[in-house]
Amino acid sequence: MSERREPVVFPEGIERGFAAARQIADAVLMEGYVLYPYRASAAKNRLRWQFGVLVPPEYTAQGGEHSHQRTECVMEARRDDRLAVELRFLRVQRRTVERAADGGGFEPVEQLELADRVLVEWDEAVEERIELLLPISELTGEVVQHGFRLPGVGGTELLHEHGSAVGRLVRRREQVDGLVRLRVEELPGPYRAQRLTVEVENASEWTPSLEAGREEALPRSLVSTHLLLGLEHGRFLSVADPPEWARSAVEHCCNERTWPVPAGPDGGDQVVLSSPIILEDHPRIAPESLGPLYDATEIDEILALRTAALTDQEKREARGTDDRAGAVIDLAGSMPPEVLERLHGAIRGLREITGDRAGPEQPWWDPGNDPEVDPERDRVLVDGHRVGAGSRVLLRPGRRRTDAQDLFLDGRTAVVEAVLHDLDGSVHLAVTVEDDPGADLWRAQGRFRYFQPDEVTPLEES
Known part of the structure; x- marks a missing residue:
């Protein structure tokens, strides 16, 4: 496993496509990160990380979750084309709270109350990216494997009030190892097309004890795992709505715990987002969206109003949960009336009705x-x-x-x-x-x- 990851510079066209797709990818990455009422103490914030979790292989039988995901799609690439891969996931960072002891040093506590927030134990998340740029010719007919290692790290953050240290936050990330396997297979027929297979696997060497639960596995897991795939000159075909000539090849694609959709700018098909959440082709962020609210089970308008109505104590607890949760509290509290009004309903896809409308037309399935x-x-x-x-x-x-x-x-x-x-x-x-x-x-x-x-x-x- 290589611990050093050289920075990859993607071609301008691919980077432009990735930049547009990351708006959706970021929403996938952070979906469910923290839910209303944005407090760590809330029951629904105690069981987290629901999508795209790849656990260590030794934990799969014990925990019932999976250690790998598989993406397959059909593409039309030139012989001299290059494939860009951006593997994105969250890495759990466990945070504990300590209070300054009277005799010096620090001691663990369940919570620490400060003037503007209430701090408690919480699993934060750090975004990780593994980037690859590979010639299609190197991937054709052979499985190419790339390994990566993210070493364990730790750190502390001192907390001060009135000029003196009152406590500290202790953060720890465990080592995570992973594999990315790629293969391109030429498809038979008059059209030059290929089937691309990308497998992502958690290869962390960790043997859980018999009593180990999901909480112990998460710091060694890849969370919200998804892929951005881009071609320098070619295009990807839709899995949901392929052209007729490619329908049979697409039907034979096997996607496990992920779903690839075209996600290029302006309806382009140069970029694919392979997501653990099923999306439609060319997904978009609603223009009315305020910003990341992390809770897609709620309507933005209702969520913003309910968040703004939290008590001052509840807001202090939310701010102490996480910087992201605190940002949601500030966003809801500073929302001007015209923005709220913009959230109150939106009409899209209006079309002109023409022809004889003397009587209602019944659909075929009625x-x-x-x-x-x-x-x-x-x-x-x-x-x-x-x-x-x-x-x-x-x-x-x-x-x-x-x-x-x-x-x-x-x-x-x-x-x-x-x-x-x-x-x-x-x-x-x-x-x-x-x-x-x-x-x-x-x-x-x-x-x-x-x-x-x-x-x-x-x-x-x-």
Whole structure:
């Protein structure tokens, strides 16, 4: 493993494409880093690092997570082309808090209150990048492997108030080893195309004890791992919507725990972002976005308002959690009204409607557009009985059902309200449970429970 990583200068075109793609890549990198209310003490901030975590190989069987990810995509590269690779991930930096002791020195504490913040133990993150620039000719037909080593480091930060040291933060990063394997395979056919395979593996030599948990594995893991791939002259093909001639080759691509999408500027296909989160082709940051909020499960407007409404003590705790969390607090507190108004709804993709609009056009999948389908009159044969709307049945949900609500209804009687057909040709029975005091309300609202024909027993012939 090499500890020294010489800086790589990417060609101007690739660097321009990477710069545009990094806006999305940064959002992927930091997604879920810290969640509202941005305090380390919040329950949902105690289980972190959900996406793209590559743990040490010896921990995979014990922890149920994986040590590698695999990206495959189809590209059209010239013989003299070069491939740029930027592997990006977070490295966990464990931070502990110590208070200045009366007799000198420092002692560990659970929290340290300062005038502007409350400091507690917290896992920070340091962004790491591994950069490669390789001729396509060197990758064709052979697996090329590059190893890297990030040595363990530590440090302390003294904390002062009123001119004297009141405590310190102690930070530690563990050694992390990794491998990047690359291979280019020429594809048969009249079009000059290749399949690119890039595997990223955590190769850290760490043997966990039987009691070791995820908290011990994380400092030796690659977190939020993703790739930026760029061609100097060629282009990548979309995995989701390839040209017809390449569809078969794309379908044979195997992506494990990652998903590659074109992410070049202005809809270009010179750059691919391979992300642990499934994205659409050419993803973009919404222009209304305030900045990194790290919590994509929330609507920005609601999140900003709720953050601004935190109490002063809650804001002190958030500022003590992390500089990034403190920045969110400051951002929400300084947001002018016109920016908040900009968050309040956005309309995109307006199109002109032309032609005869005398009557509403029904989509092809609408049951009302199929004269052969009538949910209220259709019948389905169950155990020799024709079952349809009005039929009484005994509910017997099968073992394949994992919905506890359905399992609780085992043995109850119900009335069939409709027979429904889905696009895959499967049949479902919409039912209301007898003796349910809310059955009339459910029926009026069109809300039912759904079972397949083999999960009911007819009680009477209809």
